[in-house]
Amino acid sequence: MxxxxxxxxxxxxxxxxxxxxxxxxxxxxxxxxxxxxxxxxxxxxxxxxxxxxxxxxxxxxxxxxxxxxxxxxxxxxxxxxxxxxxxxxxxxxxxxxxxxxxxxxxxxxxxxxxxxxQLLPPGPKGAVSIRALEVEQLGPTLQYKVLLMRNAQSDSLFTGDMQFMASGTQADGKEAKIILKAVLAPGTPDSAAEDAVADAGKFALSFDEFQRANGLLGIPQGFVPRSVTLNVLEGKNIRVSRTVKLSAAD
Structure with missing residues (x-):
């Protein structure tokens, strides 16, 4: 090969x-x-x-x-x-x-x-009227509310007094009428107390058309009042008066 x-x-x-x-x-x-x-x-x-x-x-x-x-x-x-x-x-x-x-x-x-x-409308011009009188016994006192009105001109004032007289029974059972006096609040000055005693339960008024008043009156011990009469006096004259009966005390 x-x-x-x-x-x-x-x-x-x-x-x-x-x-x-x-x-x-x-x-x-x-x-x-x-x-x-x-x-x-x-x-x-x-x-x-x-x-x-x-x-x-x-x-x-x-x-x-x-x-x-x-x-x-x-x-x-x-x-x-x-x-x-x-x-x-x-x-x-x-x-x-x-x-x-x-x-x-x-x-x-x-x-x-x-x-x-309530009650009567005002009387003649210058006349004073007791439009409302409410008296309620509260323990040894009487609470009163009064509304007096007079139909007179606004520039003419009525000057007088209120006096409250109670009819009832004394401790010896005899009927009697007594003048009620205001209950003095505790701490009232001696001079104010003397004035209240001297006023013989009179409350001075001086208003033209109406006057409201309320307060407390003292009840002498042993005396049970049955009614109270409010007299509005002008000087020594009674101009108007009203009597209310008392409900039995509780």
């Missing part, structure tokens, strides 16, 4: 050897490619799923925040309405209490009006 034939044989053998050894490498490369592709595809799918999940989660969180805000607003509105209702209820109760107080005052005012708006 010549050298040329030997070389050609070796080249052919080497080429055949390379061809038979290249097939496993191609298979390995294919497997590696498939593996890398599968991993890449898995990563891509995971990435896409993660993005979709994050987007969905963000959307749900936004929706939740919106609903939470709406709920908080609704609760605030409900609290405000409850507070308003509580204030209105308190106002209503306050108005009801005020109305009851006003009704009570109106009742008392009507009683006072009924007391003072």
């Amino acid at each position: 010549s050298n040329k034939d030997s070389v050609a044989h070796e080249v052919q053998a080497s080429s055949s050897s390379r061809q038979s050894g290249g097939k496993p490498l191609a298979v390995l490369a294919l497997l590696v490619g498939l593996t890398v592709g599968a991993v890449a595809a898995r990563y891509w799918f995971q990435s896409e799923a993660s993005q979709q999940y994050n987007s969905m989660r963000q959307s749900m969180q936004t929706e939740l925040d919106t609903r939470s805000s709406e709920l908080a607003g609704a609760r605030a509105e409900a609290d405000a309405l409850e507070g308003k209702l509580a204030v209105e209820e308190s106002t209503r109760k306050g108005l009801e209490a005020s109305l009851q107080a006003l009704q009570s005052e109106l009742g008392r005012a009507r009683d006072q009006l009924a007391f003072f708006d």
Whole structure:
């Protein structure tokens, strides 16, 4: 065999050897490619799923925040309405209490009006009349209320006195009439006490059209009054008088 034939044989053998050894490498490369592709595809799918999940989660969180805000607003509105209702209820109760107080005052005012708006109309011009007289026994005292009226010009004053006289029974059982005197409040100055004694139970008057008076009269010990007469005096003359009977003391 010549050298040329030997070389050609070796080249052919080497080429055949390379061809038979290249097939496993191609298979390995294919497997590696498939593996890398599968991993890449898995990563891509995971990435896409993660993005979709994050987007969905963000959307749900936004929706939740919106609903939470709406709920908080609704609760605030409900609290405000409850507070308003509580204030209105308190106002209503306050108005009801005020109305009851006003009704009570109106009742008392009507009683006072009924007391003072009674009996005879005013007499002739300048005449003094006792429009109302009420006397009530309170323990050892008599409480009186008086309304005097006079039909006269406003620039003309009536000047005189009131005097209360009681009819009743003394401790010895005898009938008697006594002049009642004012009950002096504790701490009254001695000079005022002396004036009251000197007045002999007279109460000074000075008015033009009407005058109201009220106070307490003392009942002597052992004396049981049955009636009280009010005399309106001008000087020593009795201008008008009225007698009221007393209810039995409690």
